[in-house]
Amino acid sequence: MVQPPIHVGMTGISKTYDGHSFVVRDLNLEIAKGEFLTLLGPSGSGKTTTLMMLAGFEYPSSGEITLDGRPIQDKPPEKRNIGMVFQNYALFPHMTVAENVGYSLRVRGLSKEQIGARVGEALAMVQLSNLAQRKPTALSGGQQQRVALARALVFEPSLVLMDEPLGALDKKLREDLQLEIRRIADRLDLTVVYVTHDQHEALTMSDKIAIFSDGCIQQIGSAQEIYGCPANRFVAEFVGDNNCLDAKVVSIEGDLVRARLVGGQEMRARSSVHSKVDQRATIAIRPESVRIAVQERAETLRGQVCDVIYCGDQFRIHVELPGGERLIAKSSSSLGVPMEKGRPVLLDWEPHDAWALDGRQRN
Template sequence: MEANGDIIVKFDRVQKSYDGEILVVKDFNIDIERGEFLTMLGPSGSGKTTCLMMLAGFEPATHGEIYLNGKPINNVPPHKRGIGMVFQNYALFPHMSVAENLAFPLKVRGLDKATVDQKVKRALDMVQLPQMAGRRPAQLSGGQQQRVAVARALVFEPDLVLMDEPLGALDKNLREEMQYEIKHIHEQLGVSVVYVTHDQSEALTMSNRIAVFNDGVVQQLAAPEVLYEQPSNAFVAQFIGENNKLYGKVSEISGETASVELDSGTRVQALAVNCGGTGERTMLSIRPERVVLGDEGASNKLTGKVVELIYLGDHIRCRMEVAGHDDFIVKVPNSHAHAALKVGEETPIGWVTEDCRALDVM
């Protein structure tokens, strides 16, 4: 393989089996660009963490080759790959101070004391913990420990940092705060990051690109906004964000548009994305915020019966019965429009064809 200055990691037809029979990673191919924040996202057991462990060197690939900076690394031990790691459990040395934890990866690389001290100070400043240098990990909060773990992964200035569900042990508010902090550190340093999580909102917040895993296969690899707005299959549509689904049969395809007869008998128009041919079953995907009350300007006009109204501050979450489904969600902006909504009453709803995607059936 020729070195490509823009590609830092390449997975080439990589497979992984733990028992010699079942593949937990199936023919994985991906190029990770230098300086990008790439997230491997998927449910438990989908293969994302296994891919990260193979890149780190903690698991061998069963088949295929992994390249780092254009060089094959399958046979390179973890400590010689020069990769920073951040784990969910922090993995800090409890008997060392914060400064000693940060100094450790520098000392094993043979740096002199003055250089070590300088780099440790810079790393502590970066995560806003200069006053914690003398403390032990047990004397820090969970968020502070996680900051130290991030600093330790970055202190020796690696080309690549791997993060395995690093925020999983934090409470919701601190988790969101750390998401932005890690994102800003990445932007500041320009280091390449490969991040693993099962939290789709976390992935959308932090990433340049997201690889959505299911059953050992990448279902879609794209920027966050593309995954959300243009899911390529039913799994991605369901896994990324909140999604309304309606089922029916393709009655006609004309160019990029599919005419679909829903199971309730209603006929709607949708983008023909991944729905097979005429006569095939399909799942329609419509995001809740794309549905409007009233049908003015809508190419698809239906009727919804209000089942439940939940006040969420900036919007009202309205659960409706639509075309025989009682779990159809409409996000209504918190304005005078919602005042007319009453549980048990029917109201016209609609959406434009471009906001409805005809996909495969899960």
């Protein structure tokens, strides 16, 4: 299979405002043509600053940014031919929908006929053709965001940047627009860089996800890779539900480690680059991989149910282990064995469903 060409490159990018503390540190990133990349991370992790440097609203302190192989880090935003969609829509309230969408085309000096044709196509794409003459104040939040999207696409950019564009919308509308944005991106073969702190949004929309923390990329990969094979404890804790148990590596047996938990119970998990005998580790296991065991085996964990939460299609069973640590198991709501608080319970999982990652950082 032929790999698509690299569309956007960031090499050795750092950003500091005072020369001492870095918002982004030595960032290297390649984005393929037509790829939908999401920058995901907590507030202050550097993801929005990275997007602003791509857009030209911030300039890197060091490093190079390329678009189709050409350096652009010193170019102003209007010279980069990049579409931008913001969370707050940034529409002109005194202009109609059509005038908002066509604004960038007027700045570029296109004729009225060309502007009319392009605006019509863009509004049809976001299903707003019948609202072309309305003012933004007469539109719902979702409709305003569609106008902002049409405006970003109307001048046919090859790269579109989106900064938490759905953050102000309610859950149902947000989920509908996630699918709509992805459909449009695929149809136009757009390269999209999308910033969000919403994990579900990132997992739903992305070809690849870059997990940010402390100005650095902790892991980059597909949704399946990020969710199923976390690179370290931060990624395991940040993306989705995960049980992260403190442990010490007792032995390494092929691609598995044997680890001793705080309460003395031992279990096996998949080895990683962090695994070293007699060193501290984090055992990460997804709640959906934890099973309620019927009988005790060599590696079955003993615990006590401390809470049971009914979620419609499943129970979330909170279990306290002998060492005081807690973990969550997800179980079908059709579970035959009742789970009452205070009841002893046995837990197990497949060793390859758990990961031995870096240990908890001590302050």
